[in-house]
Amino acid sequence: MSIDENDFQQLKSEIDAWVRGPGEVWAERIEAEGDVPRALYEELRDKGWLSLAAPVELGGRGIPFPRYLELLEIVSRSHASIRMLVHVNNGTWRAMEPFANTEQRELVKKAVTGEVLVAFTLTEATAGTGADLRSTVRREGDTYYLNGEKHLITFGVKCDYWLLFARLEGTTGRDGTVALLVPNTGLPGAEVIDDSHTMGVRGTDHAILEFTETPVPVSARLGEEGQGLEVALGGFLLPSRVSVAMSAVGLAERAQELAIEYALRRETFGRKLAERPVIQNYIAENYADIAAARALVFEAARAYENGAADAGALSSASKIVAVDMLARVTDKALQIHGGQGYWARNPIERVYRDARAQRFEEGTNEIQKAVVARAVLAEYAATAAAAASAAPTSPAPTAAAPTPTATPKAEARA
Incomplete structure (x- = not known):
């Protein structure tokens, strides 16, 4: 999607000036208080910086990905928690939108505009690649029952929804993985533990999440069973x-x-x-x-x-x-x-x-x-396989002609 270059350069200048001015004031406050104030989130939302990369039809500004990175480059010179807000909010829609049904698409739009905050919820303490997920769901009718633990979940405490990944009981690898949009609304069996005391990136909340027979409607699933990863x-x-x-x-x-x-x-x-x-x-x-x-x-x-x-x-x-x-x-x-x-x-x-x-x-x-x-x-x-299959086939070897018997005269000449 094309963008007006003058408008884009003006936006870059605007973000740079904010990072060097108000952004540094916010950074000092975050470091002092150890928390990202709601007012900062609202300021970034109102400036439209949480919806830079999403398409216009979702409520975003439709900035192409490489050009969006030019803006993120500037934001990243600020406090890490400010960068995290811009980065995550400009990215989670990418996972949700291709798989969202009509109803879920309305939630995606709210995530793009900053009306709701969605936390990406993949990481587990005992799993490292995604394919080894241990959190499970068991389907009973129109309900999944979720069991397991997640940790290091950025915005997992304050978010409105977890974009959560688990697997059907009894499956392994990619098979049976599911993606669920789970509301952070005090669901039965869901415990949220604030784990935000970190070396850096202070102010961004991080959560440990524990689920015990937590009911999640099947309608919360994004895509089909097996498409989670x-x-x-x-x-x-x-x-x-x-x-x-x-x-x-x-x-x-x-x-x-x-x-x-x-x-x-x-x-x-x-x-x-x-x-x-x-x-x-x-x-x-x-x-x-x-x-x-x-x-x-x-x-x-x-x-x-x-x-x-x-x-x-x-x-x-x-x-x-x-x-x-x-x-x-x-x-x-x-x-x-x-x-x-x-x-x-x-x-x-x-x-x-x-x-x-x-x-x-x-x-x-x-x-x-x-x-x-x-x-x-x-x-x-x-x-290598393509090269081998494309190589010409050698013709079948022909029988060698019989060697003539040397005559005595021939032997003498030799």
Whole structure:
């Protein structure tokens, strides 16, 4: 979908000005209170920043995915909880919309416009890839009875709905997985435990959810039985991993900016830090790291937008590269600050803490590497098989002509 470039650049400027001004005020309040105020959510909603990427027919602004990432890049320079609000609200509709029926589609529209908050509810303490889900449902008539536990569920305490994934009792792997839109309304047997005390990303609520024979109507299911992981992995996780990669780029840019400002300001032994070769090396390495990761993120975004066959592998690859880059950049940025950077009064301290969360958000790099390796090996095997089947068939060997018996004269000539 095309967008007016002047309007888009104006929107970028508007977001950048907010991040550097009111966004920093909100960040200080979040750090002080350990909570994201409802007023902040409403401000972001009213600005339309929670519905940037969704199509116009759902109530969004219809900004194409690669261009939306340019906006998320800017937002990610702010507090991690502010980024999280924008990121999650601009992504959950992708999982729901392709599978929603007419009634559910109205809920999707409310999620897009920020009227309701939907929490993506896949992660479990004893399962790591999605295919090994242990939360189960048992169907009795028009009701599923849900049992199991979820943890590390972002917005799982304050959300209006959980987009929850489980499996039919007795099934394994992808078979029997289901996606359910479960209302967070005090359902029988549902316990919500606030688990929000974290190293970074302070203010964003995280939940442990325990379900014991919790009744959920079958009408709450998105798609068919067996499509649960299709909803989770293709609809949300694939583009979300690219978004997390871009958020790593944005936060790295903020770390680099803080490091440069400090290096230009700080003097030791009569010289600015920025004049010292070792500091210049750090800054140059950070610049190259950020630029390389940013380029791969946009390649992954275009692959997703175009439905390319390697979109999944590029999505995971972009996250691998970007979060490793973020670790290196923030570490060097903190080192440039010296001991000063370790104190909470300096913004780099918060940036350093927030950066660590992206190492496991939407799957650890260990999982991403498994995804990439599986895709690369499968592509190689398919290419080799295609080449083998296309090779011309060699003709059947013919019987060799009998060797003539040498005559005595011939033997003599030989």
